Amino acid sequence: MIEEITIIGGFDKLGNPEPVKKAMxxxxxxxxxVGPTGSGKSSLIGDIExxxxxxxxxxxxxxxxGKTPSYEDRTNPRKKMVAQLSQNxxxxxxxxxxxxxxxxxxxxxxxxxxxxxxxxxxxxxxGEPIKKEHDLTILSGGQSRAxxxxxxAIISNxxxxxxxxxxxxxxxxxxxxxxxxxxxxxxxxxxHDPVLALMTDKRIVMKNGGMQSVVGTTEKEKALSQKLNKIxxxxxxxxxxxxxxEVIDDIELKNLEL
Amino acid sequence: MKMVIVAGTPGSGKxxxxxxxxxxxxxxxxxxxxxxxxxxYTDDDRKFAKINIPTKVGLSMDMCPDHYAIYNLxxxxxxxxxxxxxxxxxxxxxxxxxxxPFTENSLGVCVIDATSGPNTPLKVGPxxxxxxxxxITKGDMISQAEREIFRxxxxxxxxxxxxxxxxxxxxxxxxxxxxxxxxxxxxSLDQEKLRHSAPLAVCTLCVGETxxxxxxxxxxxxxxxxxxxxxxx
Ligand SMILES: Nc1nc2c(ncn2[C@@H]2O[C@H](COP(=O)(O)OP(=O)(O)OP(=O)(O)O)[C@@H](O)[C@H]2O)c(=O)[nH]1
Ligand SMILES: Nc1ncnc2c1ncn2[C@@H]1O[C@H](COP(=O)(O)OP(=O)(O)OP(=O)(O)O)[C@@H](O)[C@H]1O
Ligand SMILES: [Mg+2]
Ligand SMILES: [Mg+2]
Ligand SMILES: [Zn+2]
Ligand SMILES: [Zn+2]
Numbered sequence: 001m002i003e004e005i006t007i008i009g010g011f012d013k014l015g016n017p018e019p020v021k022k023a024m025x026x027x028x029x030x031x032x033x034v035g036p037t038g039s040g041k042s043s044l045i046g047d048i049e050x051x052x053x054x055x056x057x058x059x060x061x062x063x064x065x066g067k068t069p070s071y072e073d074r075t076n077p078r079k080k081m082v083a084q085l086s087q088n089x090x091x092x093x094x095x096x097x098x099x100x101x102x103x104x105x106x107x108x109x110x111x112x113x114x115x116x117x118x119x120x121x122x123x124x125x126x127g128e129p130i131k132k133e134h135d136l137t138i139l140s141g142g143q144s145r146a147x148x149x150x151x152x153a154i155i156s157n158x159x160x161x162x163x164x165x166x167x168x169x170x171x172x173x174x175x176x177x178x179x180x181x182x183x184x185x186x187x188x189x190x191x192h193d194p195v196l197a198l199m200t201d202k203r204i205v206m207k208n209g210g211m212q213s214v215v216g217t218t219e220k221e222k223a224l225s226q227k228l229n230k231i232x233x234x235x236x237x238x239x240x241x242x243x244x245x246e247v248i249d250d251i252e253l254k255n256l257e258l
Numbered sequence: 259m260k261m262v263i264v265a266g267t268p269g270s271g272k273x274x275x276x277x278x279x280x281x282x283x284x285x286x287x288x289x290x291x292x293x294x295x296x297x298x299y300t301d302d303d304r305k306f307a308k309i310n311i312p313t314k315v316g317l318s319m320d321m322c323p324d325h326y327a328i329y330n331l332x333x334x335x336x337x338x339x340x341x342x343x344x345x346x347x348x349x350x351x352x353x354x355x356x357x358x359p360f361t362e363n364s365l366g367v368c369v370i371d372a373t374s375g376p377n378t379p380l381k382v383g384p385x386x387x388x389x390x391x392x393x394i395t396k397g398d399m400i401s402q403a404e405r406e407i408f409r410x411x412x413x414x415x416x417x418x419x420x421x422x423x424x425x426x427x428x429x430x431x432x433x434x435x436x437x438x439x440x441x442x443x444x445x446s447l448d449q450e451k452l453r454h455s456a457p458l459a460v461c462t463l464c465v466g467e468t469x470x471x472x473x474x475x476x477x478x479x480x481x482x483x484x485x486x487x488x489x490x491x
Contacts, residue, residue, distance in 0.1 A: 043428075049402070050423075056430040075421065084402045093404050094375050100407070103376070107406040151403050 002081060002159040003027050003065050005186055007048065010059030012210025013040070018058075020211035023204060025186050027159070032197045033190040035206030041190045042087050044206060045162040048188065049084045050074070058209065080108070083156035085180065087164040087190075090144050091136040098132035101151065110155045121179060122150035125171045127243065146171045153179040160186045167193040172236070174229075195232045198225035259335055260345045261445040263359050265324075265385040266369030271395035272349050273302045274426025275369060275435060281309055282436035283345065291343035293334045295327045295350040302349065312341040323350055324357035324385075325456065331361070332447055345439060358384035358454040365442035366453070367435070368419075369393045372400055372408050379411040384454040386412065391438055392419045395426050 004026045009018035025031050033041045040058070047060045051074045054061050064073070064081065073079055093100060101115040115132070123129045126146035130139060139147065149171065152161070161180055166173045166189065173196065181187045191197050198221045205212045217225075234251065241248055266272045273294075280290050291312045294302040298317065306313040314337055318326035327350050338346040350359055360366030368389035370378065373396045379386060386392060392412050397405045409421055420438070424431030461467075461477030472479075476490040 046398070050430060052430065055433045056425075056428050075423070080406075086401055088399065088401055091404065092373055092375065092400055093407065094377065100403070103407045103410070104403045107410045148401055148403070151401075156402065 002186065005048070005160065006063040006066065007044075007211070008061040008063065009211055010054065010061070012058075012208045014208060016210065018060075018210040020204070020214060023211065023214055025188070027186055028184050029202070030181060030187040030189065030200045032200035032203035033188060033206060034192070034197050034203050035212075037192075039206040040209035041206050042164055043209065044204070044211065045084070045164060045188055045190055048160070049082050049162055051082070080156075081158055082160045082162060083152045083158035084162040085148055085152045085164060085166070088148075089141045089168070091139065091147075093136055095136060096132065097130060097134045097136055097139075097147065100136050101132075101155065104151060105155050108155050108157075110157070114154050118147070118150045118154045120150075121154060122146040125149060125176055125179075127170075142170050146176075149176045149180060153182075157182075159184075160188075162188050162190075164190045165192065167191060167196060170239075174232075195225070195228045198222070198228060259338060259343070259445060260439070260442045261335070261361075261364040262345065262347045262367060262439050262442060263327075263361070263364050264347060264349045264367045264369060265359060265389075266351075266393075267371065267374070267382065268351055270369045270371040270374075271393075271424075271426035272369045273305050275393055275395060275424045275432050276347060276349060277305060277309055278424075278426070278429035278432035279436040279439060280306075280311055280347065282433050283439060284309070284311075286436075286440065288345055288440065289341075289343045290345040290347055291338040291341045292347045292349060293337070295323050295330075295348065297323055297351060312338075312343065322354045322357055324354060324359040327359045328452065328456075331450075335445075335447060347439075355381070355383045355385075357456055358388045358452075360385070360388055360390075360453045361445070361450045362453055363443055363445045363450060365390055365438065367391045367393060367438075369395060370412070371395055372397045372405060376404065376407050376411050379408070379415050386419075387416045388453045389416060389419050391435070392416065392421050393431070393435060394421060394423045397423050398425055398427070 004024055007023045009021045012018055033044055035041055047056055047058055048062055051062045051069045052060055101118050102112060105112055105114045119130055119132055126143050130143050130147055163180055166176050189196060189200060197203055198217060200217060202214055202216050204214050264272050283290055292306045293314045294300050295316045300315055303313040303315050316330060335346060366389040368386045370392060372394050412421060422431050422434050462475050467474055478488055480486045
């Protein structure tokens, strides 16, 4: 059972020690990772995905339940503790959606029935439906992203979940986050989106490749996050209307009760 | 002398991971030397020179680079000796997909690019199936699921190899590889044997025939329908 992971700080891009020396994430917590583009957010969750042991340029060390994980735990996909949705927007593998999912289910020791469930879930997140017979490489950015989310949620069922920029590619981000962040998991979400950032319990602020600080989400922010959700809901429904070729004549701001 | 032979398709990241691993070995205090075998051109010697490792280049030209590497093992070991190296690393472009340059007691390392698609491990042949270590590079460019499938495919071809997922840019995984270099055994060429015998291919094309018509060809000839014959004396 994984109760917590610990990130032991290393060095930023300039070689200075990271201001955050140690960050702990417990089971059931959602952590955000925020910061300007290029500030090292993806690198940070990459370190966690690899359960790095001072062997990347950040020299961070990741502990699981306070201990150094074994080589086997770090590398064997059947034992893999980490599921990661990376920032990559497209697949490169030359095979059909169905073949790909079956192979991945086999790697992870998951049941072959998962394949249909993944396609179904992906289709609730994206616009034009994905079919099992489709070639992976012809899927659009949004379709690929939706399939990656569903694959991580169902097949890569790991206790640690890392999510890099869920908001891009125009998929339904709230539904996607819900699917990914199952109960009792350790979740980290890299995001530029204040709506998602304020939904987390704490957030790590990145700058220059280093962890600058860990900010707890305040009660005020949690209340704000509810309001932001409503604005976001409005934006989403507008987006769907525009996507469906409708003409918008007014926006009901009053309904937002800000 | 410890001998590590690193094979992999062009651009798979052999030099990039070696630079990181050899820097690690430098820090431990073991002296290494590198020979790069390529066909027509390489600038890898400049890259290794940057980290102050003695480097030698061999260009095989129209010969299979693996054959060329094998014929020249003794010269390479002598050269490494002259440079007071205790570890000889040979980087070779595994172009022919039928040969593998690994000898029984050397450490055989195959570097394979994860972006080349999950069927690649099935195609590359003996330099993967007879390797001790498979290093997967460029995993940073694909999804985790694709990485996991790639890994499984490698194990299908070579169930006994150790897989190291490495990043040639960040150096992640390269310390693990350096560890394996350190653990490798001493090699003496006297009784040393190849792990995989060189392929069946002796025909007039091998010795320079350029006419394509079948009537000019002698030696072991295999037809696309699987029929094979020996033409000649
Ligand atoms: N994204 C990414 N790029 C990499 C990685 N490893 C190597 N590269 C890049 O891939 C390119 C080729 O790397 P090399 O190390 O020169 O490849 P090589 O196998 O030595 O090539 P040859 O010696 O020419 O056969 C370079 O531009 C590297 O920077 C990796 O893990 N990730
Ligand atoms: N600690 C570090 N030391 C050295 N280089 C670093 C460090 N952290 C990140 N980098 C380098 O900085 C670059 C940008 O990092 P990264 O891709 O993680 O940024 P990001 O915050 O995810 O950006 P974006 O918002 O655009 O996705 C990368 O090339 C990475 O190699
Ligand atoms: Mg990023
Ligand atoms: Mg090279
Ligand atoms: Zn050959
Ligand atoms: Zn021939």
